[in-house]
Amino acid sequence: MQYYIMKSRDIRDNLATEQYLMNSPKIKLPMMLFYIEKPCIIVGRNQNTVEEINQAYCQEHDITVTRRLSGGGAMYQDLGNLCFSMIMPADQARFGNFAQLVQPVLLALHRMGAKKATVTGRNDIEIAGKKFSGNSMYTRQGRTFSHGTLMYRVDTTAVAQALRVPHDKIASKGIKSVRSRVTNIEPYLDRQYRGLSTDQFRDELVKQIWQVGDLGQIKKAAYELSAADRNAIAELRRRFYDNWDWVYGRSPMFTVQKRRHFTAGTIDARFLVEDGYIQSVKIYGDFFGTRDVVEVAEALKDVPYQPAAISRTLQQLKLNDYFMGIPQNEVIELLAQQH
Incomplete structure (x- = not known):
């Protein structure tokens, strides 16, 4: 299994990289991607961006807003969050089976001490009744792509302020607020995995997934971007993730x-x-x-x-x-x- 650790902290670069690699004939499947980014909100493909976010709060706190190719709900991320993605042949991954595609990450978290973490609902990973990971899925041209979040040390106050979660969605889960439903995974890990930077947490997770003691042992599995790759990724960022029409769209006057x-x-x-x-x-x-x-x-x-x-x-x-x-x-x- 190949993997790629993104160096950018900009969600627009990282989503463009995901999109490019998913469709690239050069990668060997399955493949996992890992990335960390500055404060941002990623809305699902089918969502109305304006209604999902607190626009004033996002502007005041310099939160990047963009849209992804896959469905699902809006996600807030900051430097305390780790994203992971899995790309597999579509004939080996049933669409909607999140439990299958997050299994390597879930098992790694169990080895790191979070033994009660489980896949719940449609697309969440929870522990102690609280969500710390949301996942989304996309399938095209014979490949299925799943990406998700891992809240390691996320500012949960910002989650509640930046997102506008509809009251009917909150009520359906029997909770009072979005903040009461989310948690960070750090307190549930063994002591040796607490107090790490998000980069260090990512590296420990990768080592657990591949069952190695050092990343150097899986150096051959690491993908390297070429100059041509980077140019293609920059074009995808321009066409989609930096494009106002893609992110917000022009909403007609609905009656x-x-x-x-x-x-x-x-x-x-x-x-x-x-x-x-x-x-x-x-x-x-x-x-x-x-x-x-x-x-x-x-x-x-x-x-x-x-x-x-x-x-x-x-x-x-x-x-x-x-x-x-x-x-x-x-x-x-x-x-x-x-x-």
Whole structure:
């Protein structure tokens, strides 16, 4: 298994590097990536950025905001957080099976003392009922890519201030706030793994994953970027992660909002209706899917804004491809309901 440790502390560089390596024919699968970054928020592919973040707080505290290719919810990260990614052939990794792709990290944490850490819910790793890792997944061109966070020593106050977690999502988990639901993993590790810098924690984790005493023993497994690689990564950063249209998008004036939190994620649909016909639809949320929800929006365009017409259109689609784990009839019920 190959690995690459990113030197940049900028989330935009690191997401561009992930995207490039995922599609590069030069890497040998499976491959793991590790990176640390300055304060930032990464929203999921299908989310409405403006509604997910506290814009004023982010500007005041110089928090970078960008969007990733995969679904799921918004994540706050700072220099106390370690990110990890796994790239595998799609035929060896079932989409949505986070437990499989985070297994090397979970076993390493167990060896480091956090023996009660478990994969829970759709895509979290928790300990003592609190989340310290969120994960997301993306699949394209025969490869499946999963990336996640590891809160080692994150400022949990900033998590609560920077993100706007909807009340229905918090209520569904039986908690009072986002801060009460998260924790750092450091206190649960054996004493020798506490008090480390995040870089040192990363190195110890890598050694545990590969079961070696020194990183020099796996030097041949380390990937090195070429000049051509770096140029391609810089172009991806420009096209996506530094691109205002990609990160924020141009939101039309929606006249109808349909939102519901399901066990497998939240769907938030905005309809613009004129003369009884659907002119446009934007679908946001932290759900996962193997297909782009833009296709659902396109199918609904110019459809009469009537429950029967909307239902007929949606019944022709395999909605689980777009909203994995949410029953088709429940998606149709939400999107076809009238206000």
